[in-house]
Amino acid sequence: MVGAGHTRFGALAEGPRALLRQAVDAAVTSVDRGFDRSSIGEGFLGTLGFSGWQLGNSSAILAEEARIPRVPVSRVENACASAGFALRAAIRAIESGAQDVVLVAGLEKMTDAPSTRRRYWLGVSGDTEWERLAGLTFAGVYGLMASVYLAQHHVLPEALAEVAAKNHAHGALNPNAQFQKPVTREQVLASPFVADPLRLLDCCPVTDGAAALLLAGEEKAHAFTDTPVYVAGDGAGSDSLALQDRGSLTSLAATRRAADEAFRRSALDRSAIDFLEVHDCFTIAELLALEDLGYAPPGGAAALELSGATRLGGSRPVNPDGGLKAKGHPIGATGASQAYEAFVQLRGSAGARQVRGAERALTHNVGGSGASATVTVFTV
Amino acid sequence: MRAIIAGAVALPKARFGSVAVFAPDEDAFTLAVEAADRLPGIDTSRVETLHLVGPLPSSLPDAFPDALGTRTLGAIRYAPGPAGLWAAVEAANAGSKPESIDLILAFDPGRSPIGSSAPEEDTALAALAVTEGVGLRLTGRTITTSSSSRPRRSRTKGSSRPARPEDVSGTLPPIWIRRELVQTPDGNGNEAQGRPNLADRAAGPGPHRPNLLPIIEALREIGAGRGTPDAVALVDPLPLGAETVTFESTAPIAWTSPLEPASSRGMQSESAALDRTGSVPAAISEGAYVPRSTYLANRPSRWRLAAEECGACNAISFPLRGECRTCGRSDRMRRIELPRQGLVVEASTTIRPGAQPTEVDHQVAQTGPYSVLIARAHPSVRITVQLTDSPAGAIRMGDTVDLVLRRVYPMEGEWRYGLKAIPAAREGPPPPRVPTGPHDDPVGRTRETPLSKRPKGSRSPRQAS
Ligand SMILES: [Zn+2]
Numbered sequence: 001m002v003g004a005g006h007t008r009f010g011a012l013a014e015g016p017r018a019l020l021r022q023a024v025d026a027a028v029t030s031v032d033r034g035f036d037r038s039s040i041g042e043g044f045l046g047t048l049g050f051s052g053w054q055l056g057n058s059s060a061i062l063a064e065e066a067r068i069p070r071v072p073v074s075r076v077e078n079a080c081a082s083a084g085f086a087l088r089a090a091i092r093a094i095e096s097g098a099q100d101v102v103l104v105a106g107l108e109k110m111t112d113a114p115s116t117r118r119r120y121w122l123g124v125s126g127d128t129e130w131e132r133l134a135g136l137t138f139a140g141v142y143g144l145m146a147s148v149y150l151a152q153h154h155v156l157p158e159a160l161a162e163v164a165a166k167n168h169a170h171g172a173l174n175p176n177a178q179f180q181k182p183v184t185r186e187q188v189l190a191s192p193f194v195a196d197p198l199r200l201l202d203c204c205p206v207t208d209g210a211a212a213l214l215l216a217g218e219e220k221a222h223a224f225t226d227t228p229v230y231v232a233g234d235g236a237g238s239d240s241l242a243l244q245d246r247g248s249l250t251s252l253a254a255t256r257r258a259a260d261e262a263f264r265r266s267a268l269d270r271s272a273i274d275f276l277e278v279h280d281c282f283t284i285a286e287l288l289a290l291e292d293l294g295y296a297p298p299g300g301a302a303a304l305e306l307s308g309a310t311r312l313g314g315s316r317p318v319n320p321d322g323g324l325k326a327k328g329h330p331i332g333a334t335g336a337s338q339a340y341e342a343f344v345q346l347r348g349s350a351g352a353r354q355v356r357g358a359e360r361a362l363t364h365n366v367g368g369s370g371a372s373a374t375v376t377v378f379t380v
Numbered sequence: 381m382r383a384i385i386a387g388a389v390a391l392p393k394a395r396f397g398s399v400a401v402f403a404p405d406e407d408a409f410t411l412a413v414e415a416a417d418r419l420p421g422i423d424t425s426r427v428e429t430l431h432l433v434g435p436l437p438s439s440l441p442d443a444f445p446d447a448l449g450t451r452t453l454g455a456i457r458y459a460p461g462p463a464g465l466w467a468a469v470e471a472a473n474a475g476s477k478p479e480s481i482d483l484i485l486a487f488d489p490g491r492s493p494i495g496s497s498a499p500e501e502d503t504a505l506a507a508l509a510v511t512e513g514v515g516l517r518l519t520g521r522t523i524t525t526s527s528s529s530r531p532r533r534s535r536t537k538g539s540s541r542p543a544r545p546e547d548v549s550g551t552l553p554p555i556w557i558r559r560e561l562v563q564t565p566d567g568n569g570n571e572a573q574g575r576p577n578l579a580d581r582a583a584g585p586g587p588h589r590p591n592l593l594p595i596i597e598a599l600r601e602i603g604a605g606r607g608t609p610d611a612v613a614l615v616d617p618l619p620l621g622a623e624t625v626t627f628e629s630t631a632p633i634a635w636t637s638p639l640e641p642a643s644s645r646g647m648q649s650e651s652a653a654l655d656r657t658g659s660v661p662a663a664i665s666e667g668a669y670v671p672r673s674t675y676l677a678n679r680p681s682r683w684r685l686a687a688e689e690c691g692a693c694n695a696i697s698f699p700l701r702g703e704c705r706t707c708g709r710s711d712r713m714r715r716i717e718l719p720r721q722g723l724v725v726e727a728s729t730t731i732r733p734g735a736q737p738t739e740v741d742h743q744v745a746q747t748g749p750y751s752v753l754i755a756r757a758h759p760s761v762r763i764t765v766q767l768t769d770s771p772a773g774a775i776r777m778g779d780t781v782d783l784v785l786r787r788v789y790p791m792e793g794e795w796r797y798g799l800k801a802i803p804a805a806r807e808g809p810p811p812p813r814v815p816t817g818p819h820d821d822p823v824g825r826t827r828e829t830p831l832s833k834r835p836k837g838s839r840s841p842r843q844a845s
């Protein structure tokens with residue numbers, strides 16, 4: 001990774017094209033020795049196509065706005081993991097030798113849709129017939145998982161509230177975050193229920209934003225910068241669309257498989273990772289992620305969070321950028337945003353939220369309620 | 381011979397006060413299915429002939445076999461109201477082999493037929509199930525106003541000749557009945573032969589609107605031990621000219637109501653429910669789309685938990701897919717139904733207003749928060765269902781639930797139906813009410829006074845003079 005760009009996240013005035021342009025421009029500008037767009041051989045756009053503004057062929061917009069008009073581009077869609085899988089496609093394109101330089105972008109423009117259209121789109125990536133039409137959106141599906149998790153492991157809602165409080169504290173240090181204001185556990189626990197036991201402050205917001213990454217093969221990378229960030233290994237996995245069809249209600253098999261593959265490819269131990277960017281669309285998702293990624297035993301993530309180990313300054317910070325919870329979750333952009341955080345952190349340029357001495361990072365991107373997931377390990 | 385009747389009725393508030401009897405996600409279709417499900421001792425999958433008495437949108441008659449798990453190809457339809465019911469019972473008597481099971485379902489929609497744009501009418505919603513087709517016989521008294529084949533028309537025009545009472549009892553003359561029947565699934569079979577069509581008359585203009593309330597009321601009285609225990613008198617102006625119809629049973633009639641007062645079901649007031657159940661909500665412009673063909677293909681699994689058992693590896697595949705989900709073989713798949721009673725809840729959440737998908741906006745506007753559960757139907761099968769008939773949050777993990785057919789979401793001008801969960805009955809379905817009157821007679825014991833042995837001219841006390 002030789003360059004990475006990020007727009008502000010939040011309810012933004014810019015439209016989707018402008019967001020894409022901003023992110024790509026920022027990625028180009030971030031390249032230390034300058035970057036000629038004509039070196040890009042292929043592009044991948046992660047986007048759900050939220051609100052249907054350009055549902056088909058939307059990758060053409062990436063070629064236009066990145067000013068690479070004849071370069072082949074493809075849209076990769078795996079719901080919230082779209083950009084994670086776009087990154088994976090880019091890694092394969094370079095690894096295979098087919099391309100030297102590849103552009104990855106993630107984009108979603110969500111806040112300008114009317115509320116009914118938004119609620120429609122917020123659930124399109126779950127199982128339609130059995131889950132959605134039983135009355136579930138993702139808040140409901142994660143609410144089901146949380147109900148089982150709390151009961152099975154005798155965990156109090158405090159642990160969920162701590163995830164939100166911690167990520168808001170981190171988000172307060174991130175100038176790109178949608179929410180840059182701390183909240184207390186008490187505030188989380190006093191917020192209204194959305195899908196019991198999940199409350200409003202357990203849920204990520206609706207967000208506009210884009211992020212872009214420039215990847216180059218190892219030999220080419222040093223032409224762009226002396227301090228590239230390396231992809232040490234990546235992994236991905238799938239699972240049933242509907243929660244009811246999965247083996248466990250409190251573990252994502254897709255994440256487990258993705259993590260195993262990523263660590264195998266990178267030949268690194270889990271203990272070598274300095275910080276994690278995990279997919280916390282709901283607070284419960286961060287607990288499940290820590291367990292499925294192998295950083296806590298089943299039920300053990302709650303205690304890990306409450307111990308403070310996952311805060312900045314702790315032994316292994318989780319979501320130093322504020323996570324989906326505070327930074328925001330523009331669906332198709334999130335996977336690229338997580339990789340952007342690895343880029344700035346591992347180059348020591350994360351500012352107030354810098355994880356001291358960070359040399360290895362893991363990003364974890366989940367599609368829907370766990371039907372797809374990617375894990376990527378980055379090193380300096 | 382056995383005669384078992386189960387019924388359900390919803391009464392308009394204007395006439396019967398504030399007893400709530402049905403929930404906003406119920407309608408004539410779901411009540412009829414529930415009434416059939418609650419027939420004691422009857423496996424509806426054994427039903428060979430279905431008789432449907434009542435108006436239905438064209439999409440629903442073919443839905444009954446899937447809802448009841450019968451192997452029938454379709455259903456015979458009759459005009460709404462007592463006349464249609466009469467005809468259906470007679471047809472069941474005439475056509476059945478002694479051992480065959482006919483199932484008659486009768487219902488009136490409380491409101492406009494689903495999908496219609498007609499103004500709502502404040503009438504009753506009812507479901508009535510009669511089984512063992514040879515178990516009921518009819519007696520009746522007709523008043524025909526002329527020899528015309530359209531007595532109602534002449535009567536409503538006010539130019540009719542004086543009424544001419546005509547007693548009918550026992551088995552009605554076959555020719556007479558057949559002339560009045562609508563005997564084919566498309567409702568046109570007899571008309572094609574030049575015979576009067578009952579449906580035409582029932583649907584014709586005039587002040588009369590048939591309904592099943594008197595039947596239901598009479599059955600309720602019998603069930604409660606009041607009135608004549610073995611006969612139901614019906615006093616109702618019938619479209620075909622009959623004024624009084626008496627249904628007589630050759631065995632005790634077990635009356636069960638699947639519906640209970642509002643307070644015990646945690647539902648809203650009946651008037652609120654009535655206000656909200658009439659018609660399909662306006663088309664949803666923003667919502668997930670399930671093509672009708674997909675919905676129809678999944679109906680057996682959605683409605684009765686139809687699944688497949690693999691003879692090669694013993695794995696269960698749900699929903700139906702024609703191929704083993706575990707080993708991939710398709711040559712030894714056996715169709716089964718997973719139990720719909722006593723499922724253990726494994727996960728539960730309550731969806732607060734604003735967190736619901738747009739498809740259930742209409743429901744949230746009516747009833748507010750609702751619970752969604754994941755329940756286990758088999759060691760390898762879970763199902764995701766809404767909780768109904770209970771306040772949100774009333775069911776917790778570890779509790780058991782039963783599954784019932786209810787309205788789930790509207791799409792393309794029709795209601796789509798599916799299973800929802802209700803708290804499990806502690807010991808199976810509720811027992812029939814115990815008779816307490818002078819004619820006290822334990823339900824299920826065979827009565828020794830078949831119709832043929834009754835004195836001639838014997839009439840129910842409620843019969844009109
Ligand atoms: Zn098999």
